[in-house]
Amino acid sequence: MSDDDSTTFHLACHCGTHRYPLSVPLSALPLFAWTCSCTTCRHVTGAPFITSASVPGLSDLFPAFTPPDFKGLPDTLIAYGSRPQGRRISCTKCGTPLTNVYWDDDGNAHWVAPLGALIVGDLTPEKVYNIGIHFWVGATGDGGMIRWIPHGGVNWATWPHMGIFDIPKEIGKPKPHQNALGDDVLSFSCKCKGVQFEILRPSAKPDGPGVKEMAPLPSKWHANHCFCNDCRLWLGHLLPSAVSVGREHIRWVDDATLKVYQSSPGMKRMFCGNCGAKVGTSCDENGWISLSVGLIDIDGEEEDGKENEGIAGLLKDWTEWGEEFSFGEEASDMRLRDEVRKGMAKDGFIKGA
Ligand SMILES: [Zn+2]
Ligand SMILES: [Zn+2]
Ligand SMILES: [Zn+2]
Numbered sequence: 001m002s003d004d005d006s007t008t009f010h011l012a013c014h015c016g017t018h019r020y021p022l023s024v025p026l027s028a029l030p031l032f033a034w035t036c037s038c039t040t041c042r043h044v045t046g047a048p049f050i051t052s053a054s055v056p057g058l059s060d061l062f063p064a065f066t067p068p069d070f071k072g073l074p075d076t077l078i079a080y081g082s083r084p085q086g087r088r089i090s091c092t093k094c095g096t097p098l099t100n101v102y103w104d105d106d107g108n109a110h111w112v113a114p115l116g117a118l119i120v121g122d123l124t125p126e127k128v129y130n131i132g133i134h135f136w137v138g139a140t141g142d143g144g145m146i147r148w149i150p151h152g153g154v155n156w157a158t159w160p161h162m163g164i165f166d167i168p169k170e171i172g173k174p175k176p177h178q179n180a181l182g183d184d185v186l187s188f189s190c191k192c193k194g195v196q197f198e199i200l201r202p203s204a205k206p207d208g209p210g211v212k213e214m215a216p217l218p219s220k221w222h223a224n225h226c227f228c229n230d231c232r233l234w235l236g237h238l239l240p241s242a243v244s245v246g247r248e249h250i251r252w253v254d255d256a257t258l259k260v261y262q263s264s265p266g267m268k269r270m271f272c273g274n275c276g277a278k279v280g281t282s283c284d285e286n287g288w289i290s291l292s293v294g295l296i297d298i299d300g301e302e303e304d305g306k307e308n309e310g311i312a313g314l315l316k317d318w319t320e321w322g323e324e325f326s327f328g329e330e331a332s333d334m335r336l337r338d339e340v341r342k343g344m345a346k347d348g349f350i351k352g353a
Contacts, residue, residue, distance in 0.1 A: 009055070010119040013096035014234040014263060017076050020098075022057040031055060033115060033129040037144055038136035039301050040082050043191040045097060046271075046278035046292030047237040048145040048311070051115040053129050058099055058111035062089070067107030080275045082191060088276060090236075094261045095271030095278060097236040114236035116332075125333040139301060141308030143167035145239065148343025149336060171347055172310015174317040175299050185251070186318050188295040190277035194257025199291070200249045201318075209287025210246030216320045221245050223293065223319035227337060228327035234269055235278050235292075238336055242280060242290035243319050250289060312347060321349045 005026055012019040024031075033053035041050040064072035065079075070087060073079050077098070079087040086102040096117055103109040120128045137146045147167055179185045185198040202208075202215030214222045223243040231240040259273035270279040280291040293315065300308040321344065331337040345352025 007121070007123065009121070011055075011058075011061070011098055011113055011117055012119050012233065013091035013094050013098060013117065014230065014269075015091060015094035015096075015261065017093050018091055018096075018098055020061050022055055022061075024056055028056050029123075030126070030128055030130040033131045034133040034135055035131060035146060035149075036135040037146055038139045040191060041136070042139075042294040043189060044080065044082055044088055044275050044277055045114075045235065045237060046190075046280075046294040047235055048239055048241050048294050049134075049237075051131065051238040052100070052112045053115055053118070054111070055113045055118065058113055059109060061099065065089075065101075067103065067109065070101070070103065070109075078273065078276055080192070082275070090276035092273075094234065094263070094269070095259070095273075095276050096234055097276055116232045116238050116240075117236040125335065137167065138165040139308070140311045141298060141300070142170075142172035142310030142312045144311035145241070145340070147171070147312055147347060149339040168310075171316055172308070172313030174314045175309050177299075179251075186314065187253075187297045188279075188291060189297055190257070190272040190275050190279065190295060192257065192272060192275040192277075193254065194274045195255055195272045195277065195279055195295075196253040197255075198251050198253065199243075199245045199318075200251070202246065202249065205246070205248055208246045208248040210244070210249070211287075213286075214244040214246065214288045220318060220320040221249075222322065223315065224322045224326050225340065226326040227329075227331035229330055229332075230263065231281075231327075232332060234263070238333055239340065241293045243293055243315075244288045244290045246288050247282075250291075316347075316349065323350050 006023050009022045009024055010019055031053040035049045035051050037049040076092050078090045078092050081087055088100050090097045097114045099111055099113050101109050101111050134146050137143055177185055184201055187198040189196040201219050202211050203218035221243050225241045257272045257274040259271055261269045263269045266284040268282050278292050280289050282289040298309055298311055344350045
């Protein structure tokens with residue numbers, strides 16, 4: 001194949017330990033891509049939904065990690081089995097997801113890459129991928145953040161598999177969440193449950209650190225999407241979203257597997273060292289921590305989506321969103337950014353343009 005017929009992408013992690021070239025035939029573009037909002041994908045990443053694609057050449061990246069037993073990864077990579085015949089592979093040091101692999105009984109493997117960790121050079125997202133399916137939208141109850149991106153090259157929303165899930169017109173109605181102490185809390189967990197915590201409303205400790213800066217209302221914390229290159233690469237997915245909560249308003253239930261990656265002086269990025277979930281980011285001088293919304297636990301989420309209280313509803317009850325997205329001008333996919341903006345305005349999360 002001549003150079004004119006192919007282009008080189010890189011699959012990379014945030015800390016720089018991993019950076020792999022992938023030669024992709026131009027004829028394979030745009031890549032078929034999808035989102036998944038299932039409980040596993042959210043809690044194993046911290047993303048509100050994942051954005052993934054099949055990319056040629058992925059199967060050659062880790063030559064020791066192959067059929068029949070799929071063992072032999074270097075210790076610079078974490079392999080988390082979210083199902084018996086599948087592994088989600090992330091960087092041990094920074095937690096960036098690099099690939100997922102699933103295999104059948106004969107060892108035939110299917111490899112996929114997270115779009116946020118794919119460095120595509122000068123090509124526009126329109127040329128590189130087309131998000132064709134939203135998987136497991138029903139697991140969000142009310143559509144979650146997929147409510148905000150129903151269009152833009154997307155064909156249909158599914159629950160489960162190929163059935164259509166009709167995203168309800170109204171966001172969900174949150175149920176009261178009380179912990180054993182009777183406090184009004186919102187709980188978070190990673191997929192493997194090595195990291196679990198709950199947050200309190202600002203009013204629970206009105207003079208606590210971070211309240212002045214991050215609590216626009218006594219009942220709500222500030223939340224935002226960050227479109228900067230660092231957050232996208234670290235998360236590995238296209239929509240990093242976080243709620244910023246005062247440090248003393250976070251109750252750690254378990255932090256057995258919590259790892260801290262110092263991404264720059266004073267800047268800590270926390271993730272689960274077992275399943276790879278991105279937990280949150282914090283600056284040493286700030287009184288708050290920004291926590292990944294994908295880790296929010298919703299009532300009924302392990303069951304049929306119809307019984308589910310709804311992620312958008314919960315977010316509305318607990319968070320207040322900035323009119324300006326963080327680093328909106330750095331967004332790798334302006335289509336996605338603008339769709340999200342329009343959808344949020346429609347649901348009353350922001351005023352919009
Ligand atoms: Zn890394
Ligand atoms: Zn999923
Ligand atoms: Zn975990």
